[in-house]
Amino acid sequence: MQLRVRALETVLGEKGYFDPAAIDALIQAYETKVGPHIGARVVAKAWSDPVFKQALIADATKAVLNMGALNRVGDHLIAVENTPKQHNMIVCTLCSCYPWEVLGLPPVWYKSAPYRSRAVNDPRGVLKDFGVTLAPGTDIRVWDSTAETRFIVLPMRPAGTEGWSEEKLAALVTRDSMIGTGLPKDPKAAA
Amino acid sequence: MDGIHDMGGMHGFGKVEPEPNEPVFHSEWEARCLALNRAMGYAGIWTIDQTRAGIEELPPDLYLSSSYYKKWALRLENLVIERGLADADEIAAGHALRPGKTLKRKLAAVDVPNTISRGSYARPARAPARFKAGDRVRTKNIHPVTHTRLPRYARDKVGVIEALRGCHVYPDTAALGQGDDPQWLYTVVFDGRELWGESAEPSLKVSIEAFEPYLEPA
Numbered sequence: 511m512q513l514r515v516r517a518l519e520t521v522l523g524e525k526g527y528f529d530p531a532a533i534d535a536l537i538q539a540y541e542t543k544v545g546p547h548i549g550a551r552v553v554a555k556a557w558s559d560p561v562f563k564q565a566l567i568a569d570a571t572k573a574v575l576n577m578g579a580l581n582r583v584g585d586h587l588i589a590v591e592n593t594p595k596q597h598n599m600i601v602c603t604l605c606s607c608y609p610w611e612v613l614g615l616p617p618v619w620y621k622s623a624p625y626r627s628r629a630v631n632d633p634r635g636v637l638k639d640f641g642v643t644l645a646p647g648t649d650i651r652v653w654d655s656t657a658e659t660r661f662i663v664l665p666m667r668p669a670g671t672e673g674w675s676e677e678k679l680a681a682l683v684t685r686d687s688m689i690g691t692g693l694p695k696d697p698k699a700a701a
Numbered sequence: 702m703d704g705i706h707d708m709g710g711m712h713g714f715g716k717v718e719p720e721p722n723e724p725v726f727h728s729e730w731e732a733r734c735l736a737l738n739r740a741m742g743y744a745g746i747w748t749i750d751q752t753r754a755g756i757e758e759l760p761p762d763l764y765l766s767s768s769y770y771k772k773w774a775l776r777l778e779n780l781v782i783e784r785g786l787a788d789a790d791e792i793a794a795g796h797a798l799r800p801g802k803t804l805k806r807k808l809a810a811v812d813v814p815n816t817i818s819r820g821s822y823a824r825p826a827r828a829p830a831r832f833k834a835g836d837r838v839r840t841k842n843i844h845p846v847t848h849t850r851l852p853r854y855a856r857d858k859v860g861v862i863e864a865l866r867g868c869h870v871y872p873d874t875a876a877l878g879q880g881d882d883p884q885w886l887y888t889v890v891f892d893g894r895e896l897w898g899e900s901a902e903p904s905l906k907v908s909i910e911a912f913e914p915y916l917e918p919a
Contacts, residue, residue: 511728511730511734511770511771511774512728512729512730513795514730514774514778514792515730515733515734515737515774516730516733516795517792517793517794517795518737518774518777518778518781518787518792519733519737520795520796520797521787521791521792521795521796521797522737522740522741522781522786522787522801524796524797524801525786525787525797525800525801525802526801526807527740527741527744527786527801527804527807528740528741528743528744528807528808528809529807529808529809529810531809531810532736532740532808532809532810532812532813533733533736533737533740534736534810535810535813536735536736536739536740536813536816537732537733537735537736539813539814539817540725540732540735540736540817541725541726541732543814543817544817545725586823586866586867601709603707603708603709603710603852603854604706604707604708604709604753604850604852605706605753605756606769610817610819611817611818611819614725615725615735617719617720617723618720618723618727618769619717619718619719619720621769622714622717622718623708623711623714623765624714624715624716624717624718625717626708626709627708627709627710627711627712627714628714628717629709630709630710630854630896630907631709631710631854631893631896631897631901631905633905634902636717639716639717639718639719640717640719649904649905649906650902650904650905650906651890651906651907651908652905652906652907652908653888653908654709654852654855654907654908654909654910655910656850656851656852656909656910656911657850657866657869657872657886657910657911657912658749658819658822658869658870659866659886659888659910686719691717691719
């Protein structure tokens with residue numbers, strides 16, 4: 511594939527369809543600028559600031575823009591909140607739709623056939639593959655991203671983090687906890 | 702189309718295998734392939750729905766046996782050849798043999814920071830929304846041979862409108878290159894048992910983002 515992609519890049523570049531330097535700039539941006547650290551900041555702020563949390567649930571696009579985490583967010587970012595009653599999980603059964611702006615590029619498993627096929631009919635089994643067991647009495651809600659709306663899970667704030675700074679809280683927020691296939695890190699282990 | 706990409710609810714693919722400390726890219730060509738796709742997308746020759754259709758139209762055996770970025774590379778080759786932006790002999794030679802076409806837009810390195818975010822797919826409504834939150838709806842039993850965003854597992858099923866998401870570009874039309882054809886978009890939530898029968902976990906709920914033409918009152 512290395513040669514095949516290089517051939518394509520050379521041909522399209524020679525035809526002048528893009529500035530060849532743009533390719534390197536794009537790669538650098540995806541490798542260093544966007545990533546789950548952005549989403550983790552959003553979650554930590556929501557855990558710390560009830561007004562922000564309310565704004566995030568009401569309109570995540572606007573709330574994330576206003577906190578200055580990003581230049582611009584695509585339309586319709588939607589934050590869905592985990593509660594003791596409901597655990598949320600995000601999938602795209604048709605392709606690989608994922609909130610790039612707040613989580614970066616999706617991991618391989620998110621785009622894989624096992625996850626896309628099973629998330630909608632066996633989410634508890636999928637969680638087991640991740641080593642996650644939910645507390646008894648927790649219902650599961652799966653969100654299939656079939657349009658240009660994008661979802662981020664707002665996980666529950668771990669107990670024992672009272673008084674923690676947003677920065678310290680953000681370190682507990684894993685990528686998987688914002689997709690719904692994981693939980694935040696244990697504060698005792700992280701402290 | 703009822704293709705291999707429409708995987709929701711299929712059996713037999715095995716366990717999900719998360720990779721600890723997964724890198725952003727697994728090899729350099731993956732990074733270049735992603736960037737190439739973004740750069741060519743910027744030129745505005747095709748819509749996002751046409752690129753999705755391009756992946757879905759890969760032969761099923763190739764779809765299943767190709768990695769994510771390999772599918773992107775194959776799709777891009779097909780698109781540039783289809784649109785006459787490059788020819789197969791040039792890709793085989795690894796060099797342009799003929800001059801390029803003039804495109805609407807050309808991505809420059811300085812514009813990259815502004816292209817990291819996605820574009821906007823919201824459009825002004827042409828008519829009031831047909832449904833409101835709380836309405837019961839049935840998804841249509843449709844099987845178009847072209848691109849659609851109504852997954853097979855959620856066709857001919859009764860659900861409830863949970864939220865209106867505004868009016869958006871309609872993928873089924875945009876994928877055909879016939880314009881935006883804006884339609885209202887709804888979050889429709891289904892009980893697990895409506896989708897999967899008695900064996901479903903009783904408390905499971907699954908939602909899709911459904912465009913108005915997919916829905917009728919129930």
